[in-house]
Amino acid sequence: MTEAGQHAAALPLWRELLEESITINGRLHLETLGYRTEAADCLGRRGDPTEAVRLLTDATRLEDPPSTNVLGIGRGLSNERCNSG
Numbered sequence: 001m002t003e004a005g006q007h008a009a010a011l012p013l014w015r016e017l018l019e020e021s022i023t024i025n026g027r028l029h030l031e032t033l034g035y036r037t038e039a040a041d042c043l044g045r046r047g048d049p050t051e052a053v054r055l056l057t058d059a060t061r062l063e064d065p066p067s068t069n070v071l072g073i074g075r076g077l078s079n080e081r082c083n084s085g
Helices: 007-025 030-045 049-060 068-084
Strands: none
Touching: 007 030, 030 049
């Protein structure tokens, strides 16, 4: 559909694939990023560049607040550096 220029019809399909991939693979997986790019392309081509940019920038947003796992890893690395010197 996308290649045929049917962007409005293709968009819901790309969004469905995107949401499924986020659930299964996470939002930074290459497959997820590919679906996000295709959906953003459809949005831009049908005349909604603002929403296309928002969809693309959602991939780069940080968790708010950062997960405790990330904080734990950072603390562990910091402790290792302090104890190794």
